[in-house]
Amino acid sequence: MEEYIEVDLVELAAAELDLVRKNVAATIELLDQGNTVPFIARYRKEMTGSLDEEQIRSVAEKMDYLRRLYERKNEVAAAADNKDKLDSDLLAKLTAADTLQEVEDLYRPFKEKKQTKAAKALARGLKPLADKIISQQYKQKIIEKMAQKFIDSEKELSTIDDVISGAEDIIAGDLSDNAALRKKLRDYCFNTAKIVSDQKNEDQSGKYQDYYEFRESINKIPPHRILALNRGESEEILRVKAEVDNEKAINLIYKFCQFKAGASFSYLENAVDYAYKRLIFPALEREIRNNLTEKAESRAVDNFAINLRALLMQPPLPGKKVLAVDPAFRTGCKLAALAANGELLETGTIYPHQPVNKKKAAAETIKLFVEKYKIDLIVIGNGTASRETEFFIAELIKAGLSVEYTIVSEAGASVYSASTLARKEFPELDVSIRGAISIGRRIQDPLAELVKIDPQSLGVGMYQHDVSQSKLEKTLNDVVVDTVNQVGVEVNTASAALLTYVAGISSSNAEKIIEYREKNGDFKKRDELLEVYRFGPKSFEQSAGFIRLDSTADPLAATPIHPESYNAAEKILASIGYQPADLQDDFKLADIKDKLAQLDLFSTAAELELGKPTIKDIIQALQQPGRDPRESMPAPIFRKDILKIDDIEPGMIFRGKVRNIVDFGAFIDIGLKQDGLLHISEMSELYVSDPFTIVEIGQNIEVKVLSVDKKRGRISLTLKF
Template sequence: MSEYIKIDLFEEAAEELNFKKGNIKATVELLDSGNTVPFIARYRKEMTGSLDEEEIREVAEKIDYLRRLNERKNDVAAAADKQDKLNEEVLNKLKKADTLQEVEDLYRPFKVKKQTKAARAIARGLKPVAELIFSQQKSELEIKKEAENYLDPEKELTEIEEVLSGAEDIIAGDVSDNADLRKKLRNFVFKTALIVSEQKNEDEEGKYQDYYEFKESINKIPPHRTLALNRGENEEVLRVKIEVDDQKAIEMIYDFYDFDNRNSDSFDHLINAVDYAYKRLVFPSLEREVRNHLTEKAEVKAINNFSTNLRSLLMQPPLEGKKVLAIDPAFRTGCKLAALAEDGKLLETEAIYPHPPVNKAGEAAAVVANLVKKYYIDLIVIGNGTASRETESFVAELIKGGMDVEYTIVSEAGASVYSASKLARKEFPDLDVSIRGAISIGRRIQDPLAELVKIDPKSLGVGMYQHDISQKNLEKALNEVVVDAVNHVGVEINTASAALLTYVAGISSNNADKIIEHRSQEGKFKKRKELLDVYGFGPKTYEQAAGFIRLDSIEDPFALTPIHPESYQAAEKILANINYNVGDIRDREKLSKIREKLVEIDLAKTASELEIGLPTAKDIVAALKQPGRDPRDSMPAPIFRKDILKIEDIEPGMIFKGKVRNIVDFGAFVDIGLKQDGLLHISEMSQMYVSDPFEIVEIGQNIEVKVLDVDQKRGRISLTLKF
C-alpha cells in the first residue's frame, strides 16, 4: 500500500508526553527488542532518561496509538484516492487530524454506503435536485418543475414529493458527513451536554433512587456516578440519555452553511434535511461518543483507584519471625485453625466449634490454648468474614483469661477463591478447602505479597464497580501492579512459590515450574548465575530476571541486593576504591564503615571512571549501603489488639487508631476494630477541600480518627480526621 502520510512517531509522542524524543525512541526500541518494563525501568535508566514503569507504559501506549492513527490516515487516503477524490485539502486535513475520531469523520464521505436513504437517492440520480435545493437560488415552483424531470416509475419515483424527499435525504447525508461541521457540533455537545436519567422499571431494593430524576453536566459528573448510571441502565431500572440545546445546535448548522434566506418558499426543504441530519444522524452518534467518553473516563479512574489500592495492599510489610495461628471463622461448620511457622510452613490444623449451633466454647478454648502453647504462637490472625467478630470476642476472652498472645483481623477477601483453585490443590492436595483458606489468611499477614499473588487481584476487595468496567483493561492494569510490586521488592529464589516467580521480569510460568523442579532436584541456588542451569532459562531470560532475584549466599553476596550481574564488576571496583571487598557487605560492622565511606565518594567522577551512567552508579551505591533491604519495611505495620470493641461502646467524639481497608472516590473505609469498617467521607478528610481521597490516605495506612456519628441500627460509623 502506498504511504500517503508519514508522521514522526517519536516527535509526536515527545510533544504530547513532554519526554525527550531520544529517550522515547530508546524506550520503544528496548520494548520492541523484547525487554520487560521492570528491567528497562531499573537497569536501562541511561537510555530512557530514568523513566519509571508507569511512564514507560505511557510511552508504549502513546506510540501504539500513534502507529494506529498513522495507519488509519493512510487507509482513508487510499480510499479517497481510489475514488479519485484525494486532493491537497483532504490530505492536509488528514495530516492535521490528532485523533482517530477526527480521521473517521474525514472518512465518512469516502465510505462505501449501503442501504442509507441518501445512498438510495443518489443511486436514483437525485443529486442535481439536492444541489438545486441546497443552493437556495430557485423558488419552490422552479424546484418542483425541475423535479418533474426525475419522475421514473422504474426507480419508484412516481410523485414529485418522492423526488424532493430523496433530495432532502442527500442533503441530510452530506450534512452528516461534513467533518468540519461534526467537529464543531462535537465541541458544542461536549461543552454543554447534560446526562439525564429517569426511572424505567421497578427498583425493588431502591438502589437507584438517587437517579430517578437525575440531571448533571457531563463535565462535572464524578466517575462513580457514571458507573452507577450505567449499571442502572444495564439492569433496566433506569433510562439514561444525553441532553443538549437541540435548537441551538441546529442553528449552528444553518450558520455553518450560511443558510440565511429563510423567507424563501423552498427553505422548508432545508429545514427538513437539517432536522433529519441532526436528530437522526449526527446527534445519536455524538450521544454515543459522549456516553463512551464518560464510561472510558470512569473506567480509567476506577482502574487507577483499584490499582493504587492493590499496590498499597501488596506492599504491606511482612511480619518476620512470628508464628501465627490463623482462624477462618464460621458458625455451623466450625472455625478452621492453621498453625504456621515463621516461614509460613504448615505445622498443624484443627477445627473448633465455639459458636451456635454447636456451642462447644470450652473445648474450643482448650484447643486454641494448646496450639498457642505447643508452637509458641506469637499472633492469632482472624479472617474478617462470617462469624469474625464472634470469633474475635472468643479470642479476646482467652487473652483476658491469661493467654499471652495478641490478635489481629485480616481481610479474607479472595481466600475462598484461592482455596478452591488449582494452585491451592497442588500446594495442599490432602487438605480441606476451608483449611486452605485458613492457611491463606495466616500467610497474608506473614508475607502479604507472596500470598496475595496467588489470588486473582479482582477478588481482593479493594475496588468498586469492578464488574461494570472493561475486564480486559482491569486485568491488564492489575497484572502490571503485581509485576511492579514483585520486582520492586525482589524474590528470594530458594523459597519463592511458582506463583510468585511467574511475576518476576522475564520469567514465564513454565520457567517458574522449572526453577521449582531444579530446586527440588539440585538443592538450593548458591549464585544467580546458576539460573542458567535451569532448563529453558536462556541468556535473555537471565538478563531480564537476574537483578530481581534475591539470594542470601556467601558465594554471591551481591545477590542480596538489586545490583544486576552486569554491574558486578563496577560494584566490586567501587568497594575496592574504599578498600573493601564484596564479602564485606555481609559483615555488619564492616557494612557500617562501608556506608560512611560511600557517603563521601564523588558519584559523577566514579561513574565516569567506571564508564557507567550516573543513574547506575547511584543505584549501585544505594544498594551497597543497604544490602538485603526490603522496601516494604517503611510501610505501616499491622495493628495488634488484645481486647474487642463493640458498637455499643462507641460514642461521637471518641478517637481510635484504625487501618485504612479500602479507598473509593467518595472516601475511605477504616477498620477501628468493629464488625463493620467506619466510613471516612472525603469531606471529613481535611479542613481544606479534597478532590481525591488518595491525596490523604492509602490502603494499609494507620491513622487516628474521631467518631463523628454512630448508627447502631444500621451498624454504621462515620469518622473524621478534622480534630
C-alpha cells in the same frame, strides 16, 4: 502500502508526553527489542533518562496509538486515492487529524456504505434536485414541478413527496458526512451536554433513588456517578441519556453551512432536522457516553491499582508464628497453625458458635494450638462469623491467653482455595482449610501470598465488574509486576506463582526453577539460573537483578545490583578497602556505609565509565544489602479486646487502618464489624479533590467519630480534630 503521510512518530510522542526525544527513542527501541518494563526502568536509566515504569508504559501506549493512527491515516488516504478523491485539502486534513475519530469522520464521504436512504436517493439521480433545494433560489411550487420529472414507480418514486423526501435524504447524508461540521457539533455537545436519568422500572432495593430525577453537566459529573448510572441502566432500573439544547445545535448547522431561509426552506429544514436528530446526534451521544465511561473506568482502574499496590506493599511479619482462623457458624471455624516461614504445622476445626455451640471444647483447642506451637498472633478472616469469632478470641485473651489477634480481609481466599494452584500446594486438604492457610500467610508475607490470587478478587476497589475487564486485568497485572520486582524475590523460597511475576520469567521458567531447586538444592549464585532447562541469556538478563539470594558464594545477590554491574560494584568496594563478602559482616557494614557516603558520584562514574544513575543505584544498594522496601510501611494493628457499635459515641478517637479508598472517601477499620466512612469532606480543613493524596491502603491513622447510626450500622469519621 504507500506512505501518503510521513511523520516522525518518536518526535510526536516525545512532544505529546513532554519528554526528551532521545529518551523516548531509546525507550521504544528497548521495548521493541523485547526488554521488560521493570528491567528498562531499573537497569537502563542512562538510555531512558531515568524514566520510571509508569512513564515507560505511557511511552509504549502513546507509540502504539500513534502507530495505529498513522497507519489508519494512510489507509484512508489510499482509499480516497483509489476513488480519485485524494487532493491536497484532504491530505492536509488527514495530516492534521489528532484522533482516530477525526480520521474516520474524514473517511465518511467516500467509504463504502450500506444501502442508506441517501445512497438510494443518489442512485435514483436525485442529487440535482437536492442541490436546488440547498440553493433556496426556487419556490416550493417550482421544486415540486422539478420533482415531477423524477417520478418513476420502478424506482419507488411514486409521488412528488417520495422524490422530495429522497432529495432531503441526500442533503441529510451530506451534512452527516461533513467532517468539519461533525467536529463543530462534537465540540458544542462536549462543552454543553448534560447526563440525564430517570426511573425506568421498579427499584426494590432503592439503591438508585438518587438518580430517579438526575441531571448533571458532563464536565462536572464525578467518575463514580457515571459508573453507577451505567450499572442502573444495565439493570434496566434507569433510563440514561445525554441531553443538549437541540435548537442551538440545529442553528449551529445553519450558521456553519450558511443556509438561509428561502422559497423552499421547509424542505431544507426537514433535511437539517433529520440529519441532526437521526444521524449526527445519536452518534455524538454514543461518543459522549463512551468518552465518559472510558474516563470513569480509567479512574476506577487507577484507584484499584493504587489500592492494590499499597496492599501488596504491606510489610511482612518475619519470625511470627500464626494461628489462622477462617470463621463460620454451622460448618465450624477452620484452623491452620503456621510456622514463621509459612509452613503448615497442623489444622483443625472448632465449633464455638450456634448451632453446634461447643464453646468450651473450642477454647481448649485454641489454647492447645497456642501453647503447642508458641503462637505469636491469631489471624481472623473478616467474612461470615468474623466478629463473633473475634469476640470469642478476645474473651480467651481476657481470661489469660497470652497472644494478640488481628483481623485481615479474606477477599480472594475462597478463589485461591478452589484454584488449581491451591490443589497442587495442598492436594489432601479441604477447600476451607486451604482458605485458612491463605488468611494466615497473607499476614506473614502479604506479597508472596496475594500474588496467588486474581487481583480483581482482592476487594480493594469499587465497580470492578463495571469496567473494561481487559484494561483492569492488564493494569493490575502491571502493578503486581512492578511491586514484585521492586521488592525482589528470594529464589530459594519463592513459589512458582511469585516467580512468574519476575521480569523475564515465564510460567514455564518458574516451574522449571522449582524443579531444578527440588532436584539440586538451593541456588548458590544468580548465574546458576542459566543451568535451568530452557532458561536462556535473555531471560537471565531481564530477571537476574530482581532475584535475591542469601549466599556467601554470591554476596551481591542480596542486593538489586545486576550481575552486569558486579565488576563495577567490586571496584567501588575495593576503592574503600572492602570486598563483597564484607557486606555480610555487620561489624564492617557500618564502616562501609560511611565510606560509600563520602564517594563523589561524578568522579566514580567517570572512572568506571558508567552513568551517574547506575553508580548511584549501586552505591545505595551496597549501603543497604538485603533491605526490603516494605519495611518502611505501617505494620498491622494488633488487638487484645473487641469493640461493639454500642460502645461508640461521637467524639471518640480511635487508631484505625485504611481498608479501601474510593473517589468519595476511605473506609477505615477501627475494630468493629463494619468499617467507618471517612468522607472526602472530612479529610482536611482545606478542600480535598482526591482522597489518595491524603490516605493510602494499609495506613494506620487516628480518626474521630463524627456520628453513629446504630440502626443501619454506619459510622462517620473525621480527621478534622
